[in-house]
Amino acid sequence: MESPTPVIVAIDGPSGTGKSSTSKAVATQLGLSYLDTGAQYRAITWWMVSNGIDIDDPAEIAAAAGKPEIVSGTDPQGPTITVDGVDVAGPIRTQEVTSKVSAVSAVSEVRARITELQRSIAASAEQGIVVEGRDIGTTVLPDADLKIFLTASPEARAARRSGELKGSDVHSTREALIKRDAADSSRKTSPLAKAGDAVEVDTTELTLAQVIECVVTLVEEKRAGK
Ligand SMILES: Nc1ncnc2c1ncn2[C@@H]1O[C@H](COP(=O)(O)OP(=O)(O)O)[C@@H](O)[C@H]1O
Numbered sequence: 001m002e003s004p005t006p007v008i009v010a011i012d013g014p015s016g017t018g019k020s021s022t023s024k025a026v027a028t029q030l031g032l033s034y035l036d037t038g039a040q041y042r043a044i045t046w047w048m049v050s051n052g053i054d055i056d057d058p059a060e061i062a063a064a065a066g067k068p069e070i071v072s073g074t075d076p077q078g079p080t081i082t083v084d085g086v087d088v089a090g091p092i093r094t095q096e097v098t099s100k101v102s103a104v105s106a107v108s109e110v111r112a113r114i115t116e117l118q119r120s121i122a123a124s125a126e127q128g129i130v131v132e133g134r135d136i137g138t139t140v141l142p143d144a145d146l147k148i149f150l151t152a153s154p155e156a157r158a159a160r161r162s163g164e165l166k167g168s169d170v171h172s173t174r175e176a177l178i179k180r181d182a183a184d185s186s187r188k189t190s191p192l193a194k195a196g197d198a199v200e201v202d203t204t205e206l207t208l209a210q211v212i213e214c215v216v217t218l219v220e221e222k223r224a225g226k
């Protein structure tokens with residue numbers, strides 16, 4: 001039997017809209033690879049922090065951008081991320097990395113390096129891939145077969161995030177999230193933005209299962225050539 005041509009799905013949106021959970025589930029159901037591009041930006045940020053790079057100095061960040069080797073494992077049921085061979089899946093989720101990732105990912109040398117890595121991972125995914133982030137539909141994979149832009153109210157997103165982070169209150173989580181979205185949306189190089197041809201899905205009133213079903217249906221329609 002002929003295998004289907006690889007399908008490339010781009011899922012973008014701000015923090016807490018459900019990109020990671022939706023992307024992993026869609027990729028698992030459809031037998032596709034999965035790439036969490038936020039984890040790559042977090043990984044390079046972790047390396048900068050661990051190596052004493054001054055996060056307030058874009059020139060210092062730019063000069064170091066080519067140094068760490070970042071490797072992403074793309075199995076949606078067990079994605080991995082290493083920096084110079086070290087598993088950093090845990091350390092990249094700390095508050096410190098979260099508070100610094102927007103500054104590091106705004107540096108164009110960092111984006112050029114990570115974008116190239118993302119394109120080569122997508123090109124080598126035999127069955128196709130779901131890639132989630134902020135600039136996938138606009139910049140990384142502008143020819144993706146399907147582009148989704150997830151949104152949700154700041155209140156819903158903060159409630160989801162503070163449910164994950166034990167001991168954090170919804171108010172401060174909401175403030176931090178709004179600040180990070182503003183930084184990610186206003187940077188010069190490939191800001192967080194909805195591609196003109198992306199399908200926008202507001203997940204505020206939807207369950208995760210409903211969002212997954214919606215995206216799976218859209219991929220299947222694309223594959224059927226509708
Ligand atoms: N539609 C939804 N309804 C309720 N909770 C959700 C929904 N989508 C995701 N979540 C939960 O919200 C949290 C953040 O989701 P995640 O997929 O990590 O978002 P993102 O990747 O956009 O930051 C997770 O705990 C996830 O289970």
Ligand SMILES: Nc1ccn([C@H]2C[C@H](O)[C@@H](COP(=O)(O)OP(=O)(O)O)O2)c(=O)n1
Nearest residue numbers: 015016037038039041101105133134135184
């Ligand atoms: N394609 C991407 C993905 C993430 N980033 C940056 C901006 C984001 O604030 C950080 C972290 O992304 P991540 O998806 O891990 O963030 P959340 O888990 O959704 O809060 O990385 C980016 O600039 N471009």
